[in-house]
Amino acid sequence: MKQKKDNRAEYSGRQGVKRLPGRERRREPGQTSARSGEKPVKKPGQPGRHVSGKRPEQPGKRAIGKKQVWRGGNMLYPVPAVMVSCARKGERPDIITVAWAGTVCSNPPMVSISIRPQRYSHDIIEETGEFVINLVTEKLARACDWCGVKSGRDTAKFAAEAKAQRDEAAGMKKAPDGTSEMAAPEKLTAGKASCLEAAPIILESPVSLECRVKQKIALGSHDMYLAEVVCVDVDEAFIDSKGRLDLDSAGLIAYSHGTYYGLGKKLGTFGYSVRRREG
Numbered sequence: 510m511k512q513k514k515d516n517r518a519e520y521s522g523r524q525g526v527k528r529l530p531g532r533e534r535r536r537e538p539g540q541t542s543a544r545s546g547e548k549p550v551k552k553p554g555q556p557g558r559h560v561s562g563k564r565p566e567q568p569g570k571r572a573i574g575k576k577q578v579w580r581g582g583n584m585l586y587p588v589p590a591v592m593v594s595c596a597r598k599g600e601r602p603d604i605i606t607v608a609w610a611g612t613v614c615s616n617p618p619m620v621s622i623s624i625r626p627q628r629y630s631h632d633i634i635e636e637t638g639e640f641v642i643n644l645v646t647e648k649l650a651r652a653c654d655w656c657g658v659k660s661g662r663d664t665a666k667f668a669a670e671a672k673a674q675r676d677e678a679a680g681m682k683k684a685p686d687g688t689s690e691m692a693a694p695e696k697l698t699a700g701k702a703s704c705l706e707a708a709p710i711i712l713e714s715p716v717s718l719e720c721r722v723k724q725k726i727a728l729g730s731h732d733m734y735l736a737e738v739v740c741v742d743v744d745e746a747f748i749d750s751k752g753r754l755d756l757d758s759a760g761l762i763a764y765s766h767g768t769y770y771g772l773g774k775k776l777g778t779f780g781y782s783v784r785r786r787e788g
């Protein structure tokens with residue numbers, strides 16, 4: 510229940526969301542305002558407000574040309590929104606939606622994910638030292654959002670486990686967290702990972718990166734896990750006749766300032782700026 514409340518306020522970006530108590534009040538991926546999620550309102554003559562609700566460093570004082578100078582905040586957008594799956598051996602697996610994820614090294618291939626210690630998945634990853642990053646398509650976007658507002662503490666996120674949970678709770682009208690839904694809107698299926706002990710891959714995702722944690726850095730609100738990608742599971746549908754990965758038709762999504770987007774038009778490929786123009 511607590512988780513549900515937290516997420517509503519943290520990620521909705523909608524007006525009128527109440528303040529969160531204590532730690533959870535800090536800004537999160539998708540949250541447009543530290544206060545209420547409202548959009549910045551700039552009245553004539555007033556200094557503009559930071560989209561995170563923060564005021565400019567010195568209101569109305571500092572500007573570079575047409576740019577106001579604001580306090581530091583999380584403004585690196587777009588980012589990926591991915592579904593990270595994890596599990597303890599023999600226990601119900603979990604999926605957490607993560608926007609604070611990135612590629613951090615080419616060789617060895619390494620990624621990072623940042624997770625708040627309050628998350629159910631945090632303890633699992635902490636204990637097992639492994640997780641899977643599953644890329645998200647437009648078809649999976651709703652499930653991705655759903656996994657980001659439900660906690661594995663009281664909700665089964667994979668379809669099979671949700672059915673088991675439903676059977677167990679037969680007779681109950683609602684799920685333990687008070688909602689009537691108990692499985693992701695788009696059916697998610699756990700598959701056996703190729704290189705990991707317990708963390709499952711999401712079969713519906715076109716690409717799953719199996720990761721083993723190398724280092725944890727406690728940064729503040731989030732713990733960052735630096736992990737090596739030990740193998741990658743790719744849906745055959747996206748491997749071309751020459752054995753190359755072709756993700757153009759996968760319909761991957763991006764996340765920017767609280768909103769999910771399908772990828773837009775193709776602008777060019779790596780190095781196109783120095784190649785002779787076509788046509």
Ligand SMILES: Cc1cc2nc3c(=O)[nH]c(=O)nc-3n(C[C@H](O)[C@H](O)[C@H](O)COP(=O)(O)O)c2cc1C
Binds near residue numbers: 512520653659
């Ligand atoms: C788009 C989106 C991005 C999110 N990014 C993060 C993130 O980077 N780190 C984090 O700790 N939580 C993030 N969350 C919140 C978690 O996904 C959410 O709290 C989830 O319910 C945790 O599930 P768990 O308790 O089963 O681990 C995000 C949620 C959404 C909707």
